Amino acid sequence: MLAGIVDRFPWLRHVFADGAYAGEKLRDALAQIGTWTVEIVKRSDAAGGFKVLPRRWVVERTVESATAWLLMASAQLMTRRFASV
Secondary structure (H helix, E strand, O other), X not given: OHHHHXXXXXXXXXXXXXXXXXXXXXXHHXXXXXXXXXXXXXXXXXXOOOOOOOOOOHHHHHHHHHHHHHHHHHHHHHHXXXXXX
16 A cells, blocks of 8 residues: 555655554565654553553544535535536
């Protein structure tokens, strides 16, 4: 995924990754497409139940926000079309 956006967003150089991606495999893959810093966000073993961690759900929130904006734009477009009929 990052290889596909490097040309479009050349200023991106920092990656937040889940604890499952800790290790050299991710770092090696990123080294092939540029200079990146990787920050692994791990869940604490002492934390019981659900706890929001900094940066852990940034991608999911971003996708949800983009979807909400698309729905609002679609609603506005449809309202304009209905008003002109």
